Amino acid sequence: MVAEAASITPDTTSDHLARIARIADDIRDAADEIEAHRRMPDNLLAKMHGEKLFRLLLPQAYGGLEIDPPTFHRMTSALAECDGSTAWVVCQGNGCSTSAAYVPPEVAMEVWGNDPTAVLAWGPGKAEVTLTDEGYEVAEGRWQFASGLRHATWLGGRVTLTMPDGREDTRALLFKKEDCELIDIWNVMGLRGTASDGYSVKDLFVPKEYSLSRHIIPEERHCDGPLYSIPTTNLYAIGFSGVALGIATGMMNDFRKLASEKQPYRMTQRLAEQPIIQREVAQCQARLSSAQQYVLNESAEVWEDVIEKGELTLDSRMRIRLCTTYAIHEAKDVVDTIYDATGATSIFDSSLFQRRFRDIHTLTQQGQGRKMNLDMVGQHLLGLDPDLPTPY
Structure with missing residues (x-):
């Protein structure tokens, strides 16, 4: 039995990004509470559910949005500009929600379809x-x-x-x-x-x-959308690379404001007036823009290939792994550069610069950020059988 998709009008990428824009201030306002209590506050969760942020990759048949991978990347990035933890749980929850395509429709309806707050x-x-x-x-x-x-x-x-x-x-x-x-x-x-x-x-x-x-077993799939031909780990890679780039972009945005105001002790120029800072900001922006465009281009081309072939080929898996791992580490390097440039401003627990620094260095320790991911890509590019990780 294959679940039938609901009859809905597809939204554009800008429509989906507007879901985040409507509650962006709420996320920023809750960031300190999220950090201190190690939880998503109930009032923020209600707004996130209201914008269907945990249903981005859920099949339409169960009230999901079933968005494409490049849009998913853009959304996790936009969320992480506001708060890294919020973006992370949205990415994780959405990856898990693709399971709805691989259980019987009555089970998926029980778990997700009948509960708009299901995670x-x-x-x-x-x-x-x-x-x-x-x-x-x-x-x-x-x-x-x-x-x-x-x-x-x-x-x-x-x-x-x-x-x-x-x-x-x-x-x-x-x-x-x-x-x-x-x-x-x-x-x-x-x-x-x-x-x-x-x-x-x-x-x-x-x-x-x-x-x-x-594993992807076509005989066990109950939703035939192309999104569900992509293993969860590859969707996570696309989403978590967006989280990394969003954390770095948020740090860049905050630094531009700091640089226009801060004149370090015993120096005669504001940070923004110092040539070394000007050069580093330009280089960091180039790295972020290049990395994000790399992920967007690769994920868009891979998405078209999946639509055409009905599966994610090994070559496409390696393309996703390469661009996302690269982007995660470009983001980390940008955060490190900006952290150094802020001086003593970042050493306080209350500093958002410090929080972003801690967040990105936690992110790179997770499986999607491991540099050893590049080993399997190198093996593939050199004509060897890549040492693929077990699914998770």
């Missing part, structure tokens, strides 16, 4: 699982790094199993948050507001209909 969160971990004809007996399982856990309604537990046909499969088991014990582990340097905490279950049964493979 699925998941993270890596381990579990002791027995596969039965009816589903999965989870004796015990524990997972962590589940961004958005505190405002999620459903959680996913990833497990690796030997299937009846002998193949090994990594699957996500979906269950309600109230079936879990939540574990507070998120005492970290940056992206504090993502609440990427842990969770555990004991003696839990998950019906087989509430599971999906973390």
Whole structure:
């Protein structure tokens, strides 16, 4: 059974970006609270749900917007200019929402279609699982790094199993948050507001209909839109590179204001009047603009190829991996340059420059930002079989 798409008029990229513009001031105003409490405030969440920010990649059949990857990149970038943690949980929640295309329509309707505030969160971990004809007996399982856990309604537990046909499969088991014990582990340097905490279950049964493979298996797909031919990890790469570039762009915008006002101690010129600062600002802007255009161009061309071929080819996967990893590290280098230029302004906990510095350096430690991602691209470009990561 294939779910039918809802009859809606597609919005343009500018229409979608307007969703963020309408609540941008609310996000900026809440940023200190998000950082301090390590949570998304309820009143901000309500506005985010009102703008459907957690439904950008959800199938239209279940009330989603099903936007294209370049627009997704632009939106996560625009959000991160306001606040990195907010952008991160939106990106993560949307990546998880593509699962709706790979579970039976009645399950997707229960999880997402009947609840406009639904959010699925998941993270890596381990579990002791027995596969039965009816589903999965989870004796015990524990997972962590589940961004958005505190405002999620459903959680996913990833497990690796030997299937009846002998193949090994990594699957996500979906269950309600109230079936879990939540574990507070998120005492970290940056992206504090993502609440990427842990969770555990004991003696839990998950019906087989509430599971999906973390690999693309066409026979298990219930929505035929081209978006759902792209593995989640590649959509994450496009979105999280937008988060990185947005953090750096926000820092650049704030620095221009600081540079026009700050005259460092024992110096006769404002920062904006110093040639070395002028040069670095120009170089940083060139790096950001080039990196973002690189991601937008590659994701647009790959998107057209997916529409034409009905799958994400290996070459397209490598193109996404290369442009997004490159963009993430260009963003980090820009943030480092601006951080140095701010001087003592950035050393205080209250400084937004410091927060962006901490956020970008936390982001680059996550899987999408690892420099080793470039190794597999190099292998592919040199005619070798790339050492592809396991799906997550």
